Structures are given as C-alpha cells and as structure tokens.
Amino acid sequence: MANNQDNNPKKNPLIPRPTPKNNYQIWLLILIIGVVSSLYYFNRATPTINITQKRFEKMLAAGDVKNIVIVNKRFVEVYLTVEALNKPEYREEFAHRSPMALMQGPHYKFNIASDEKFLNDLDEIQKDIPRDKRLEFSTENDRPDFSNIFWTWGFLFFLVFGFYFLMRRMTGAGPGGQIFNIGKSRAALFDAENKVKVTFADVAGLDEAKQEVEEIVDFLKNPTKYTNLGGKIPKGCLLVGPPGTGKTLLAKAVAGEAGVPFFSLSGSDFVEMFVGVGAARVRDLFKQAKEKAPCIVFIDEIDAIGRSRGRGMMPGANDERENTLNSLLVEMDGFGTDSGVIILAATNRPDVLDSALLRPGRFDRQISVDKPDIIGREAIFRVHLKPLKLSDDVDVKKLAAQTPGFAGAEIANVCNEAALIAARHDKKKIDMKDFQDAIDRVIGGLEKKNKIISPEEKRIVAYHEAGHAIAGWFLEHADPLVKVSIVPRGVAALGYAQYLPKEQFLYTTEQLLDEMCMTLGGRAAEDVVFGKISTGALSDLERVTKMAYSMVSIYGMNEKIGNISFYDSKRSDYMFEKPYSEATAKLIDDEVKKLVDQAYQRTKNLLISKRHELELIAQELLSKEIIFQSDIERLIGKRPFAHQTAYEAYTQGSSQNSKEPVPANESKEQ
DSSP: OHHHHHTOTTTOTTSOOOOOOOOHHHHHHHHHHHHHHHHHHHHTSSOOEEOOHHHHHHHHHTTOEEEEEEETTTEEEEEEOHHHHTSHHHHHHTTTSOHHHHHHOOOEEEEOSOHHHHHHHHHHHTTTSOGGGSOEEEEESOOOOHHHHIIIIIHHHHHHHHHHHHHHHHTOSSTTOTTTGGGSOOOEEEOSTTOOOOOGGGOOSOHHHHHHHHHHHHHHHOTHHHHTTTOOOOSEEEEEOOTTSSHHHHHHHHHHHHOSOEEEEEGGGGOOSSTTHHHHHHHHHHHHHHHTOSEEEEEESGGGTOBOTTTTOOTTOOOHHHHHHHHHHHHHHSTTOOSSEEEEEEESOGGGBOHHHHSTTTOOEEEEOOOOOHHHHHHHHHHHHTTSOBOTTOOHHHHHHTOTTOOHHHHHHHHHHHHHHHHHTTOSSBOHHHHHHHHHHHHHOSBOTTOOOOHHHHHHHHHHHHHHHHHHHSOTTSOOEEEEEOSOBTTTBSOEEEEOOOOOSOOOHHHHHHHHHHHTHHHHHHHHHHSSOOGGGHHHHHHHHHHHHHHHHTSOOOTTTOSOOOOOTTOOTTOOSOSSOHHHHHHHHHHHHHHHHHHHHHHHHHHHHTHHHHHHHHHHHHHHSEEEHHHHHHHHOSOSSOOOOHHHHHHTTTTTTOOOOOOSOOEEEO
16 A cells, blocks of 8 residues: 555655646637637728618719729728718718727728729719819729638638647547547546445345355455465356346445456447447457456446357458457457456346357356345345335335335335335325335336226226236135226326235246136126226236247147247347247147137136126225225135235245245236
8 A cells, every 4th residue: 555655646745746738729729719800800990881882872972972992893992071071960970980080981881793883883973074073093902801811811721720630639648649549448447546335235135146256356355265275266257137136236346345456348338330449449458457457347238249149140241249259259268368357247138148258268157146036125125225214114024025026226216216205295204105105106107197087997997907806816826916906007007906926936837827817807807797808908918928828839838739848048039930830830829829718718707706706896996996905805805725925924934944036027917
C-alpha cells in the first residue's frame, strides 16, 4: 500500500503532476469568430437604408440627390444634398445616425439588374435636363464585400480549419490517434480507487454458486493455499441461468471482494460496424488485463459474440462475430497465453455458445445460477426487506411460499412495489396486504379499475374462473388454490386464479393430466353453464397444447409413440426439418388431440357433477370479485385431499433437508 501511495502524484508532492494540455483549438475558434464579427460590424458601420428605384427617381425629380455611386455593378449608393437632409421626412429616417456619419453618407442604396440598364434608365429620366447639369455618378467595381469575402475565402478557410480540427481530435489521444483507437477496449476498470461496494453479504439464495466464486476470490487472496498442493487457478468461470437470477449481481460481489483489478464489459461492446474492430478490442482488453495481472475480466451476455460458428452464415460471407470469437478463443487459451487473468462470463443462453468456448481450459467451471427454491427466496426477501419499514404481520416465510418461480429480480420488484403501494395509501409501515397486492401486480399486471366490462362478460369471466377453482379443488394432483379474482389486470387478462405449486423436480403422468384438466376448467365451465364458449381461454389452450405435445413427443408418456423423445437440446436455430417422418407427425397430432379431448371430457364431467359448488363460487365472485382459499372452504368445505402446502411443509421443517426446484408456472390467467 505504501508503494501505491508513493507512486500516486495526488498523494506524493515530489512527483510532478501532469500538466493539462493547452486546448488552443478553442482559443483559435474564438479568435476566428471575433474576426468575422468585427468584419461584419465594420462592414455595417455606416448603415444605409434600402429603397426602390422608383423612390430614387422621385428623390431625383425633387432635386434631393447630390450624387450616386454604382458599386460592383450590383447596387447603387445614393448621397443626399445638405438641403435635403434638413427636410422632415429624411430627418426622421436618419434620427439614429450621428451628425458626422449623416454628413458623410451614403444615405440610401438600391439593387440593380445591371449597370448598363440602370444608366439607360437614368438617361431617359434626365433627357430634358442639359448634360452639364445632369446628376453626377461614379463607379466602383472592386469594392470588397463581406458576403463575397466569406463565400470565396471564408468558406474555404472554415473547411480547411474544420478538417484540421477533426483530424486533431482523431489523432489527439495517444499514439495512432483516436481514429485508430476504435479498436481499443471499452472495459470499465474497477480497482482500489473506485472499488465496487457490493459484497457476498448482499447475495442471497445462491449458496452453491456463491461458494464456487468465493473459491476463486480466496485463490487470489491466498494463492499458496492451493499452489502448495499443485493446484492451478481456474482460467474461466461461466455463470449460466435464467434472466434475473443474479448472475451480474454475483459478478459485482466478486469485484467487491476480490481485491484485484476488475474489468467489466458487455459482449456487445466488441460488436462494431467496422471490420476487424471486435478482434482488435479483444486483443487490447487482454493486453490491459495482462498488465494488471492478477485480475478478473467479466464479460456480461457473452452470447453476443460467443455463438456457435457457422450458424446462418451465407457461403463466402465474412462474419465479424466469428473473427471476434476466434480472437477470444486464442486469448483465453492459445499458444502464447499467460496466466494471471481470470475470465468471468454470464449468459442466459448457454445452448447457443460455441463448444470450443465451453471446453475446460477456457471455461473450467460452468456455474448454474437457477431460480431459488423456497429457502433461497426467503433469504432473498430478507435482504430486500432490510431497508423497508415493515408491519408486525409481515411473514417472510409466507411471502417465500407465495412466490414460487420468482427470480431474485422479481422478488426485489415485489418489495419495491409493496413499498410504493403502502406509500400510495399514506401508510406508516408496509403490511402483508401491500405485499399481496404487489405479488398480484407482478403476476397479473396492473389492475384496470376503470375498464368497462358488460354484465354478461363479467358473468362469463366469473364462471370461467370458478371452473378453474372447482377443477383444481377436486383433482388430487392439482396445485392448491390461493386466490381467485375477476378484476381485470394487464393487457387482456379479465381474471385469473392463483395457485401454490409444489416445489418438485419430477412430474408423473397423473400430475400432468390433472394439471391439464385444471387448465381446461374455464373453457369447460363456459360450455356447461352457457352452452357456448368464448375466446377467454386462449392462454389456457396454448398451455394445454404445449403440455400435451411435450407429453407425447418429448417425455415419452404415450403408449403408441412409446419411449421416444424427439427433443434435441443441441439442435440448430436454423433447422427446419422435423426429426421424424410424416406418418409419425400425423400420429403425434392424433395422439395429442386424443389426449386433450379426454382431459376436456373428464373436466366437463367433473363440473357437471359439481354444478352446485360451481354456482356458489361464481356467485361469490360476482359479489366480491376476489375470493381466497378460506372463502372456498367456507362455501364448499375443505379440500378432500390432505396434502401439505409448500408453506405448511416449510414452516414445519419438512423441507429443511432438501432443496427443490421451482415449477415455471404459478398462475393461470384468462
């Protein structure tokens, strides 16, 4: 640390500070503006009044003109006699001029088409006047004019000066100049002077991923602990996970904890319209990093330059991204690669990355940053709830249980929305209802209180959502219901039912079939009650169709298709051919339709048998618009299947010894 202070000019007065460069271009520009303004001012020092040739002829007939001067064959300057200047009409026009300038003249001027035509007109006016008493005139054909000077010499001067100024700007930043500095790296450097404030204490819910990167930080701080055993520091670490799970936050924590120089940039920073710029920036980045070694380089969204080579490329075309990727591959693990530079990268699309980039030696570790389970969500909630003023009824465990599938960014958004909702209602503290409204806001969208819905549409929506609720209530493997609402939200959702999915890895055929029946409950309820269907089941049908095709063609859950999966995790984005024959495609379509028809008929039969309960839930929705699980239990009794919810299991400690993933869907919207 002492050496750093001795070498710092700000802290050591013995080291001379670099003198700032004189920006003489600005002073030169000010001087030019001053000269031009002076020329224009002096050119206008004796202003004249523009008149027409007709008025000049009247003044000539009245004997007020002393003499005239034809200038540059373009205009005529008029000088008045002393007697004319004493006339009231002229005295008013020249009231602003000094007596000396008034006596000196010229007083008026007017434009002419040509001097020959003007002289002919002048002779015609004075044909009755003796030649010796006619008006005197003179000509000046070489008088300098400001506009002529500017357009002949000034414009050329400004053009030359502008080109010179531009070249100076391009060549003013180091050897080679800025015109060649387009290939310089745009990475932001974080070191001891501008250190990142985020630490590992700010990262929650990512225990495994945090442990992996903590080991890299520990290696940088205590290298002998690992080198004594013959170990080597990993060259690269790739953070992989869905958006919002905290990959960039984890990198910020590494920057705050590492204590070594940290370069941060995005994959798009290498992309430029000029050929060869991306590769040049990669080389310059690693050159700077090697000078600061040991250090860490973080490339966010590396898929911008790390896509598999050869995809979608026209024959004979030059792909700038491939050149950039080739340069990155060589710098990470090439013939002349030096140690001391650790690459940390993040992406949410690992399937498109080139296999040469993912191999050990470049990215030795691939860390999965997945969506948190219920334990991780509780830890994330506790981090984001620290700065908030909370009421005593806020239960963090219940919030974690009611937000399955939420990533860290969505949990942060829920906490912020709850604070805004509480402030909107002038509350002193944030209570549980504010968090419930915030979760609804994040899941279903903005509540449309002023949206005009006809009574008939509202009735259809009520029975639709009641159908979802009844189907989920009386199906064993369906998710427990939390809330049903017919308040319009979002862009097109007229109502939605929120469930509390179980946190599990695997789904059986029976669970998926019950899930399909519950999703079709809204469409089936419309058919049972009204005898006709509406367009409100669009999202339900989309979800059921995807689920059915997945069961048949991906998970091997169909007897006719058998234990075959046509899913290819490494298939190209530009592959248009199906991996099966037309006969198999028809068989898949037939089995999917059969599966959906059976689920729909099963749901319809269930709602017919529970028609009384369906009516109770629908009427309660029409009167209250929002009902909860307690309301359903009050109306139709408890659920006939005794299964613990995720909240109950978590609070009783049954999920403490296992960490489970989160299902992707937490609500069914109409």
